[in-house]
Amino acid sequence: MDVKKDASAVGVGVPSETQLQQINALAKGNLTAEQVYVFSVRLCDDQVDRDFERFDTEALPELARLFVGKSGIVDHRWSAGSQLARIFAAEAVQEEGVSYIKAWAYIRRGGAGDEWIADIEAGIKKEVSVGCSMGRSVCSVCGADYGTCGHRKGEIYEDTPCCAILREPVDAYEFSFVAVPAQRDAGVLKGMGRKADLKALADEFGAQEEYRSLWKLARMGQEYQKQLGAEVVRLTLMLGLKVEEPILRGAVEKLAGAELVSLRDALREQAAEQYPLQLQLGTVRGEEALESEYLI
Numbered sequence: 001m002d003v004k005k006d007a008s009a010v011g012v013g014v015p016s017e018t019q020l021q022q023i024n025a026l027a028k029g030n031l032t033a034e035q036v037y038v039f040s041v042r043l044c045d046d047q048v049d050r051d052f053e054r055f056d057t058e059a060l061p062e063l064a065r066l067f068v069g070k071s072g073i074v075d076h077r078w079s080a081g082s083q084l085a086r087i088f089a090a091e092a093v094q095e096e097g098v099s100y101i102k103a104w105a106y107i108r109r110g111g112a113g114d115e116w117i118a119d120i121e122a123g124i125k126k127e128v129s130v131g132c133s134m135g136r137s138v139c140s141v142c143g144a145d146y147g148t149c150g151h152r153k154g155e156i157y158e159d160t161p162c163c164a165i166l167r168e169p170v171d172a173y174e175f176s177f178v179a180v181p182a183q184r185d186a187g188v189l190k191g192m193g194r195k196a197d198l199k200a201l202a203d204e205f206g207a208q209e210e211y212r213s214l215w216k217l218a219r220m221g222q223e224y225q226k227q228l229g230a231e232v233v234r235l236t237l238m239l240g241l242k243v244e245e246p247i248l249r250g251a252v253e254k255l256a257g258a259e260l261v262s263l264r265d266a267l268r269e270q271a272a273e274q275y276p277l278q279l280q281l282g283t284v285r286g287e288e289a290l291e292s293e294y295l296i
């Protein structure tokens, strides 16, 4: 499967003698130290990311090897002028218990290259996203191929959060400078990352107060959605419908508010017929109170 992740670039400057040799081996030319600018890119690591995925530590050295020679482009668009940088060395390194791929790339000085170099130096072109293809992803809880076992990424099973471990590197693609983080592809525009981006924008444009009140509303909405989901699960199990709980929870997660409400209502109706007493004594009253609390 193809995987796309965020990374970051750090400006360095003039290449060392060894680096220049590596660059020239790749460029099939005779570039001098003055003609190139070198920077480092932190590619993938082995920590769980916001998609609840992580690269297998063992897979990193091979993946690093696959990145050597790959190009750096802008916003994942290929065009004649877009190939700006190239990775000439990459290795898996370990720092404070985290393994990651550290890559070295160069840009030719002059023309459009100089603008990019200035932006990297200034920290403007820091955001990088990388793509690669991995042969397998396995469940961190049970080791089965992810998607075949019923465990779901992000869920917690007996204190162990489930994630997908990406294994068996197949290929590495280009890396891309992402000019505006908000314009990243849809795959990245989800989960916690988006929250952080929105916050940064609010800080930048003085909309902190609005951001904070929206954030509070969103939290209440999430809480309400969670409770709706929990009730749907509870009612389904209570009615004895033959659905395994992890699968049921996974399905409920995918539903939006209005769908959850109608499903919940249908289940309540069914449950009221089967267990009239239980429902009266149950949580219905409390949750109605909660619902009206969230009607804003």
Ligand SMILES: [Zn+2]
Binding pocket: 139, 140, 141, 142, 143, 144, 149, 150, 151
């Ligand atoms: Zn599993």
